[in-house]
Amino acid sequence: MRFQREMQRFMTLFPIAAILLLACAKTDPVADNAVAPSDDLLGDASAGGLAAPANAAAAETAQQAALPPASGGLAWSIEEANRMALFGPAGTPAFSIQCQKQREGPSQLIFIRYLTPTANSGSTLSFTGNGQAASVPVAAVRNPNGIGGQWRAVVDAGDTARDVAETFAGPGTVDVSISGIPSLVVPASGEPRRVLSECLAGS
8 A cells, every 4th residue: 555655646746757667667468479589590481680692691501511521532533535534533533434425326424433342243323412313233343353343334325314413413412322332422513514414415
């Protein structure tokens, strides 16, 4: 009761101040189930206060940072005369893609994984990258002296070759694997794209 009397007295003596005090104390209602936006959102979904293009660029940067790096920091090189892209140290590549013209029929793509086969039977050479996947049969090829060898796949420049080319069509890396052996992660750079596109175009 005393508090109410003091409040009435205050409002009588200072009516304007009382009105301002009540206005400042007013707050908007908040729904019981309201939650703060997550800090983990990327892309335009969390663009509040940030221009959408800038936000999309930040999302793309984060996505690229999550991609696996190329194996051993190695890079591609190209042999113009042989129409071949090679990945690995000069003279000792780990993987290659070659376009070979035929006298008759379509050109062929030759994929070689320079690793001694662990079995004499065939296997599957798989490509996974940039949201795409493709696979081709691969054969174990032993050297004539029986020491060492390689895995070799030959594909006509058709639909299967286009599927492989699509795995190299983005900015990310491509996982090249054969069942039972460690995979190789290669960058989808201009050298393999050039060999693939020229072979598919028939040039």
